[in-house]
Amino acid sequence: MNREQARALLEVATLKQPDDFDSDMQDALKFAANDPELLSWYEKRKSFDRMVSSAITEVPVPVDFRSKLVHAMRQSSPRRTNTTWRWLAAAAVIALLAGVTAMWSLRDNGGHWEDEALTLVNEVDGGRMPLDHWDGNRSAIQSWLAERKSPAPNSLPQGMSVLASLGCKIVKVAGHPASIMCFGMPGSNEEAHLVVVDIPNASASAPVFHSKNGWNMVTWNENGHSLMLATRADTAELRKLMA
Amino acid sequence: MEALPDFTKIVDMHYAPLFRFALSLARQQGAAEDLTQHTFLQWARKGSDLRDGSKVKSWLFTTLYRQHLSQIRQNKRFELVEFNPEIHGEDITEETNLPVVDSATLMSALHEMEACYREPLVLFYLNEMPYKEIATVLDIPIGTVMSRLSRGKDILRQRIQKSASFVTSVSTGIKRKEVA
Numbered sequence: 001m002n003r004e005q006a007r008a009l010l011e012v013a014t015l016k017q018p019d020d021f022d023s024d025m026q027d028a029l030k031f032a033a034n035d036p037e038l039l040s041w042y043e044k045r046k047s048f049d050r051m052v053s054s055a056i057t058e059v060p061v062p063v064d065f066r067s068k069l070v071h072a073m074r075q076s077s078p079r080r081t082n083t084t085w086r087w088l089a090a091a092a093v094i095a096l097l098a099g100v101t102a103m104w105s106l107r108d109n110g111g112h113w114e115d116e117a118l119t120l121v122n123e124v125d126g127g128r129m130p131l132d133h134w135d136g137n138r139s140a141i142q143s144w145l146a147e148r149k150s151p152a153p154n155s156l157p158q159g160m161s162v163l164a165s166l167g168c169k170i171v172k173v174a175g176h177p178a179s180i181m182c183f184g185m186p187g188s189n190e191e192a193h194l195v196v197v198d199i200p201n202a203s204a205s206a207p208v209f210h211s212k213n214g215w216n217m218v219t220w221n222e223n224g225h226s227l228m229l230a231t232r233a234d235t236a237e238l239r240k241l242m243a
Numbered sequence: 244m245e246a247l248p249d250f251t252k253i254v255d256m257h258y259a260p261l262f263r264f265a266l267s268l269a270r271q272q273g274a275a276e277d278l279t280q281h282t283f284l285q286w287a288r289k290g291s292d293l294r295d296g297s298k299v300k301s302w303l304f305t306t307l308y309r310q311h312l313s314q315i316r317q318n319k320r321f322e323l324v325e326f327n328p329e330i331h332g333e334d335i336t337e338e339t340n341l342p343v344v345d346s347a348t349l350m351s352a353l354h355e356m357e358a359c360y361r362e363p364l365v366l367f368y369l370n371e372m373p374y375k376e377i378a379t380v381l382d383i384p385i386g387t388v389m390s391r392l393s394r395g396k397d398i399l400r401q402r403i404q405k406s407a408s409f410v411t412s413v414s415t416g417i418k419r420k421e422v423a
Contacts, residue, residue, distance in 0.1 A: 011393045014371040022373075048400065051344060053368045058346040059266065061259045065276060069254050072280055073287045164251065187249060 006031040010042045064134030067166045075127040113174045117195040121230045134167040150179045151198040159243040162186045173197045192231040260369045267365040268311045282307040304380045352402035360395030
């Protein structure tokens with residue numbers, strides 16, 4: 001190896017520790033160790049590289065970008081492709097909703113809100129209804145909802161702390177103000193959606209698990225709110241979240 | 244061979260450098276977001292074909308770069324121009340006192356550069372990507388990567404130096420006006 005060859009290699013040496021370099025780079029470093037002028041040049045180059053590397057990693061990335069990416073990737077996972085029956089099921093649910101909605105004014109607002117909530121969840125989960133706000137921080141999502149006077153849960157089961165927050169949407173369920181908070185399930189492509197409906201006369205009740213149209217759900221009341229957590233993950237996973 | 248990580252981990256590890264690389268290519272935030280999202284969607288569909296987890300980074304950057312080239316070909320907005328010092332008249336000088344550069348100044352300097360220098364430079368600085376891996380991502384010979392990195396660093400130094408000189412002369416001019 002001559003000086004020019006060593007210099008050409010050191011020019012493209014990354015800022016990693018020398019131990020991480022390949023054998024060519026190691027040879028170039030050894031050569032420079034015995035050539036003070038080359039070593040001095042190399043130190044100046046590294047100083048420049050450090051400055052540029054630091055500046056480029058400070059280029060800002062949009063704050064909600066990560067959540068958008070994760071959501072988009074979950075929607076495009078293989079489970080959601082080539083599943084005609086899911087579209088048919090979704091169409092059936094929408095048709096059902098149309099019927100439910102038509103009858104809704106005749107019904108007591110305290111019951112059957114789950115069907116409408118599940119349809120909205122289905123739309124959000126399928127990417128047909130975009131979220132209003134993206135954030136990877138659950139507290140920030142709750143604050144965002146509170147600022148807009150949209151309902152947020154007073155408290156959540158400890159098991160839900162493993163969920164990765166994605167974002168939220170403000171909706172109405174059975175004519176009541178409601179929010180949908182979306183989460184990523186740990187270790188899978190599935191999402192979990194928490195619907196919080198503002199129902200002033202709702203009194204606290206224990207969780208009830210049930211399944212419908214490929215969704216596993218749990219519904220419960222806390223004071224002033226009716227809640228539904230829905231996921232396509234299996235019931236055992238859902239039960240862990242409610243622990 | 245490393246196992247493939249969970250896709251949320253892949254997003255966490257790579258979305259910021261991929262976005263910054265996309266921004267250096269596309270120069271607009273929206274276009275950079277689209278390029279990055281397209282890359283991850285490709286991963287969601289085809290990533291499981293990759294067996295070696297250590298190649299995820301190269302796969303993502305290669306996919307993003309190819310998508311960018313594909314868009315350029317479709318749009319034909321501009322073509323890649325190989326820098327030629329004799330034509331472009333750049334002068335290589337080694338500056339000893341380089342000013343500290345912020346991210347906005349750096350991106351501005353990078354955007355002024357020819358794509359053939361900007362692309363390997365951004366990969367080099369963003370990820371500490373080795374030159375051999377850069378050659379794979381950009382699909383150019385290793386020797387070409389080495390010469391473009393070397394030349395690109397010289398050009399970048401000069402651009403940063405020039406912008407610092409401009410800022411200094413402008414601020415000096417403002418001070419003179421204030422005194423007068």
